[in-house]
Amino acid sequence: MSDAPSPVPLSPVRVKVCGTTSVRDAVLAAEAGADALGFIFAPVSKRLVTPQVARAAGLSVGPVVARVGVFLGQGLTEVLRTAEAARVSAVQLHGPLAPLYLRAVAAYYPVLRVLRPADLGQEATAEEVNLPGVTPMLDAPDPGSGKPLDWAALRGVFPPGGWLAGGLGPENVAGAIRALNPGGVDAVSRLEAGAGSKDPGKVRAFVRAARER
Numbered sequence: 106m107s108d109a110p111s112p113v114p115l116s117p118v119r120v121k122v123c124g125t126t127s128v129r130d131a132v133l134a135a136e137a138g139a140d141a142l143g144f145i146f147a148p149v150s151k152r153l154v155t156p157q158v159a160r161a162a163g164l165s166v167g168p169v170v171a172r173v174g175v176f177l178g179q180g181l182t183e184v185l186r187t188a189e190a191a192r193v194s195a196v197q198l199h200g201p202l203a204p205l206y207l208r209a210v211a212a213y214y215p216v217l218r219v220l221r222p223a224d225l226g227q228e229a230t231a232e233e234v235n236l237p238g239v240t241p242m243l244d245a246p247d248p249g250s251g252k253p254l255d256w257a258a259l260r261g262v263f264p265p266g267g268w269l270a271g272g273l274g275p276e277n278v279a280g281a282i283r284a285l286n287p288g289g290v291d292a293v294s295r296l297e298a299g300a301g302s303k304d305p306g307k308v309r310a311f312v313r314a315a316r317e318r
C-alpha cells in the first residue's frame with residue numbers, strides 16, 4: 106500500500122455557451138459537451154432571441170443541459186414573464202439592481218449575478234452574492250464585447266465558486282481556469298462565425314479546452 110496522499114479531485118468546471126439564437130446552435134453546443142446554454146433577452150444585444158425560439162432550443166437538448174436567460178437592466182415582471190415563457194432553468198442578471206429585486210428573482214430561479222471587477226469588495230456586492238441561490242459571475246464592464254479581464258489582478262479577490270466570463274475563447278480559457286479556478290466559464294463573442302451564429306469548430310474547441318485544463 107502507498108503512503109502517498111490521495112490527490113484532491115478538482116471539481117469540474119461548468120461550461121456555458123451563451124448567445125444561442127437557434128435550435129441548430131443549441132444542439133451543436135450540447136453535443137460539444139456544454140453544461141449550459143445562454144439565451145440573451147436584453148434588447149440591446151445583437152444576439153437577442155425570442156422566448157419562443159429559446160424554448161424550442163431548450164427542448165431540443167434534453168433534460169440535463171441548463172438553459173440560462175440573460176437580462177440587462179430589465180424590470181422584474183419582464184424578467185419573470187420572459188423566463189417562464191422561455192422555460193429557462195436559471196437567470197443571469199447584468200447591471201445595477203436593488204436587493205429586493207434580486208431576492209424576488211432568486212425566489213423563482215437560480216441566479217448568476219454578473220459583477221464587474223470594480224464591484225468586488227463593495228458591501229452591497231457581498232450582500233448580493235450571499236443570498237441563497239445566487240452565484241457571482243465576473244464579466245467585463247461591457248458584456249458581450251469579447252474583452253478579457255485581467256485575471257492576474259483578480260487573484261485573491263475572485264469569489265470562490267464564482268463563474269468567469271469576458272473575452273473567453275478556445276485559445277485562452279484553459280489559462281483563465283488555471284489562474285482563477287472558477288466554478289464555471291462562459292463565452293459568446295469568440296465562439297461566433299457572425300453575430301448570433303456559432304462557429305461549430307470554435308464551440309467544440311472551447312468546451313474541449315475548458316475540460317482539458
Ligand SMILES: O=C(O)c1ccccc1N[C@@H]1O[C@H](COP(=O)(O)O)[C@@H](O)[C@H]1O
Nearest residue numbers: 123150248249251270271272292293294
Ligand atoms: O452578448 C451580449 O450581447 C450581451 C448583451 C447583454 C448582456 C450580456 C451579454 N452577453 C454576456 O457577456 C458575457 C461575455 O461575453 P463575451 O464572451 O466577452 O463576448 C457572457 O456572460 C454573455 O452572457
